Amino acid sequence: MTAFLLRRLIQAAAVVLVMSLLVFLGVFAVGDPIEILISPEADQFERERAVKALGLDLPLWQQYLVFLGNALRGDLGRSFVFNEPALKLILERMPATLELAIGATVAALIIGLPLGLYAGLKPNSPVSKGIMATSILGFSLPTFWVGLMLIMVFAVQLGWLPSTGRGETVTILGMRWSFLTSDGIAHLIMPALNLALFKISLVIRLTRAGVRETMLMDYVKFARAKGLSPARVTFVHVFKNILIPVVTVVGLEFGGTIAFSVVTESVFAWPGMGKLIIDSINVLDRPVMVAYLMMIVLLFITINLVVDITYSLLDPRVRLEGKQ
Amino acid sequence: MSSTTATRVPAAPRVETPFQRFVSEFAASRIALLGLILFLAIVAIAVLAPWIAPQNPYDLAQLDIMDGRMEPGTVGGAGFTYWLGTDDQGRDMLSGIMYGLRISLIVGAGSAIIACLVGASLGMLAAYAGGRTDSLIMRLVDLQLSFPAILAALMILAFLGKGILNVVFALVIVEWAYYARTVRGSALVERRREYIEAAQCLALPTRRIIFRHLLPNCLPPLIVVGTMQVARAIALEATLSFLGLGVPITEPSLGLLISNGYEYMLSGKYWISFYPGIALLVTIVSINLVGDQLRDVLNPRLKR
Amino acid sequence: MSAPTLEVRNLRTHFFTRGGVVKAVDDVSFTVEAGKVMGLVGESGSGKTVTGFSILGLVDAPGRIAGGQILFKGRDLATLPEAEMRGLRGNRIAMIFQDPMMTLNPVLRIDTQMIETVLAHAKVSREEARQRSRDALGQVGIPSPDERLKAYPHQFSGGMRQRVAIAIALLHKPDVIVADEPTTALDVTIQGQILAEAQKLCAQFGTALVWITHDLSVVAGLADDIAVMYAGKVVESGPVTQVLDAPLHPYTLGLIGSVPSRNRRGEPLRQIPGMTPSLLNLPAGCAFRSRCPRAEPGCAEPPPMAEYRPGQHARCIHPHQEAVAA
Numbered sequence: 001m002t003a004f005l006l007r008r009l010i011q012a013a014a015v016v017l018v019m020s021l022l023v024f025l026g027v028f029a030v031g032d033p034i035e036i037l038i039s040p041e042a043d044q045f046e047r048e049r050a051v052k053a054l055g056l057d058l059p060l061w062q063q064y065l066v067f068l069g070n071a072l073r074g075d076l077g078r079s080f081v082f083n084e085p086a087l088k089l090i091l092e093r094m095p096a097t098l099e100l101a102i103g104a105t106v107a108a109l110i111i112g113l114p115l116g117l118y119a120g121l122k123p124n125s126p127v128s129k130g131i132m133a134t135s136i137l138g139f140s141l142p143t144f145w146v147g148l149m150l151i152m153v154f155a156v157q158l159g160w161l162p163s164t165g166r167g168e169t170v171t172i173l174g175m176r177w178s179f180l181t182s183d184g185i186a187h188l189i190m191p192a193l194n195l196a197l198f199k200i201s202l203v204i205r206l207t208r209a210g211v212r213e214t215m216l217m218d219y220v221k222f223a224r225a226k227g228l229s230p231a232r233v234t235f236v237h238v239f240k241n242i243l244i245p246v247v248t249v250v251g252l253e254f255g256g257t258i259a260f261s262v263v264t265e266s267v268f269a270w271p272g273m274g275k276l277i278i279d280s281i282n283v284l285d286r287p288v289m290v291a292y293l294m295m296i297v298l299l300f301i302t303i304n305l306v307v308d309i310t311y312s313l314l315d316p317r318v319r320l321e322g323k324q
Numbered sequence: 325m326s327s328t329t330a331t332r333v334p335a336a337p338r339v340e341t342p343f344q345r346f347v348s349e350f351a352a353s354r355i356a357l358l359g360l361i362l363f364l365a366i367v368a369i370a371v372l373a374p375w376i377a378p379q380n381p382y383d384l385a386q387l388d389i390m391d392g393r394m395e396p397g398t399v400g401g402a403g404f405t406y407w408l409g410t411d412d413q414g415r416d417m418l419s420g421i422m423y424g425l426r427i428s429l430i431v432g433a434g435s436a437i438i439a440c441l442v443g444a445s446l447g448m449l450a451a452y453a454g455g456r457t458d459s460l461i462m463r464l465v466d467l468q469l470s471f472p473a474i475l476a477a478l479m480i481l482a483f484l485g486k487g488i489l490n491v492v493f494a495l496v497i498v499e500w501a502y503y504a505r506t507v508r509g510s511a512l513v514e515r516r517r518e519y520i521e522a523a524q525c526l527a528l529p530t531r532r533i534i535f536r537h538l539l540p541n542c543l544p545p546l547i548v549v550g551t552m553q554v555a556r557a558i559a560l561e562a563t564l565s566f567l568g569l570g571v572p573i574t575e576p577s578l579g580l581l582i583s584n585g586y587e588y589m590l591s592g593k594y595w596i597s598f599y600p601g602i603a604l605l606v607t608i609v610s611i612n613l614v615g616d617q618l619r620d621v622l623n624p625r626l627k628r
Numbered sequence: 629m630s631a632p633t634l635e636v637r638n639l640r641t642h643f644f645t646r647g648g649v650v651k652a653v654d655d656v657s658f659t660v661e662a663g664k665v666m667g668l669v670g671e672s673g674s675g676k677t678v679t680g681f682s683i684l685g686l687v688d689a690p691g692r693i694a695g696g697q698i699l700f701k702g703r704d705l706a707t708l709p710e711a712e713m714r715g716l717r718g719n720r721i722a723m724i725f726q727d728p729m730m731t732l733n734p735v736l737r738i739d740t741q742m743i744e745t746v747l748a749h750a751k752v753s754r755e756e757a758r759q760r761s762r763d764a765l766g767q768v769g770i771p772s773p774d775e776r777l778k779a780y781p782h783q784f785s786g787g788m789r790q791r792v793a794i795a796i797a798l799l800h801k802p803d804v805i806v807a808d809e810p811t812t813a814l815d816v817t818i819q820g821q822i823l824a825e826a827q828k829l830c831a832q833f834g835t836a837l838v839w840i841t842h843d844l845s846v847v848a849g850l851a852d853d854i855a856v857m858y859a860g861k862v863v864e865s866g867p868v869t870q871v872l873d874a875p876l877h878p879y880t881l882g883l884i885g886s887v888p889s890r891n892r893r894g895e896p897l898r899q900i901p902g903m904t905p906s907l908l909n910l911p912a913g914c915a916f917r918s919r920c921p922r923a924e925p926g927c928a929e930p931p932p933m934a935e936y937r938p939g940q941h942a943r944c945i946h947p948h949q950e951a952v953a954a
Contacts, residue, residue, distance in 0.1 A: 076358035141605060145597070259474055281482040
């Protein structure tokens, strides 16, 4: 297990390095880095100071090393708009985005697993066909438009749920969370469902395919031959087997969910990282963009690592291979 | 099950060309046929928009600001009915959608075609050259696919700015990898077949082997991926435009129309966002339906 | 004499597919007494596995039992409600599957898979159930059963897994065990051990054993009676020594002749020409007639099952009644 972890960590570090190079080249190859990284309102003195601090007078490869060194120290530049370290801005808004993404993931599992299970167990029933048809819609519907429609129906027409914002929050460990207050939860429901839309369809399809495949396995027939109740066969023998691929995919999708929360946060004015990055792009606050990109890369790699470890915990076969 | 297909084969006495069989198999699904008809209708509307739209929504002379935000079905100052209402500028939504479809389809199809050319060439190169070239290209593909398309496109547009060409460029960057992977996969399978070896033994020029032998065999999966990617590109463009990073305000696609209606929605003026959304939805669903059926017909092994 | 433990009468299990009706089992009858072993022999596709699943009520759609009776101690299983059938399954009637690599759930520990079987049919505590599982593992010759209970299936070899499967089948000391080629996937030495184990346990508990196999040599050493299946039908049945020494049906004769060890060295191996017919739209009459050396026009009529020697039946109009050197 240690060797496995070490190997994965080294791989992860390599990917971060490559991505930092790409981000660096992206920023420095497109246009003038001084234009990109220094506020247009900065005066001559500030500009010179920044050029020096960023090492823009050095050759390109040395500039990269400076960039890398700064990044390692957590210095990814200062926002022009907020005049605060870009990293700090992003970290401040991260809990809101994580909360939204986790809410969406939980919603996708709670809604998708039972529907997929039903569709897999009774593939020919009209209800199953309806579920599958709806799941195609889930893949096709543009997320932002569904978000708008949700607001129109539940906030404007029916007035059941608030349309925008996070609502009342509670501060725990220095971070603000919505899901602990009823007002916060009311604010969370629509954005989380909106973000979950694509994932619900994904979970339904994965679960259904998994159930249909597993039901054909000898060990399911053997479990039935043992005289077990259908419920036990379904929920223990079948379910535990399909949980592995579903958890893997949903876990891997978590990064995508965080990325896609850019759209949902914009629709529902959810004050997370995604809203920050869109606002930053609109005012060309480039240090924030760079910092966001690096954070996302880091997040992706962490997620991949966590999924790999979880996967090995869930599947005894993988776990034991790691031990040997 | 295998015995059923085995008995069906000799039961077809009349000789069909592969294309006829393809058509009849495709038409076997009513819903796919419906998708195709819908899609063709949408394309027709988009192409014919300047002739069939009630007004030219970008000719300011035709717009009447007094007709702004009218409900669907009201008769405007110009004397014709706004069946889908008007936006804040007094623009007929129906005409706006017809013109918007043009932009959406051009961006979607254009980016898909360019991405297909780029991706297929790189995929073919990877499969044919092998070795370092192959692993370099495939690493790039992996990297591209592991990063969410929306973010990559967002960042590219953030640095390049708005504009139809920039959107197409961003979409090509996030989509070429799918084509490359598809082509490389099927080209590798085909390469190992005897007939390619035979062609090589005959010392046919590489160009001829690739274009006459390898490429035609990679075509079916490429068509399937391509169809799906057009739908994806249209959806992505709409999302980017909604976020204010896609097409410019002078050339509004469906996504931008929806975005324009966002602020009026809270006051109950739903139609400005609603109808362009429906148009977008129908477009994407119809393409996906066609793509789904194409996948089943062109590759029976790849059943879901 | 009381009713036999298991009596299958004119069983028909058909699969109603889009392409037509597949008569996987079409008129199969046999009887197994307590403590006896019945060898059900046939090529793959002859319907022997479906017969086994029919006995346990595990035939899945589009298949169903279309006719006949499966009498278990006089009760007809074919018409038993599913809830009652479930009470018998794994309890009074157990099954062992062909491929031990596939029969145990890979993500559940052995103890989970055994204890659930105990608890499905007996009102006992978890601890008691664990105890019984441990004893069952010991019975089938698995060393240090306490430790092995906590293991996952992939930590066992194929032979060991089949022992675990047998232990699970034995948990409730069933009256009938249907064993579907349980040794086919195993090494020859392991096969011998499992066979000896099965024989011992059946005699010990008075279990009626239905041993499904394509391997005549296994049946020869293990079974008391034999039923030979071809294309969904039993073509010959009787006491195992009698059938193997003096087969009536040309198919049985061919099958015996195909066993390599029975051939003399240097002679070309004997074989049955042709292949098993597709069960879909099977023509009427004897299904074997296209491959039969003795086929005659009368074979186009469905041959009846008839008793040609005491206890030995065959479905053939021109059986080898003269002594044949097989």
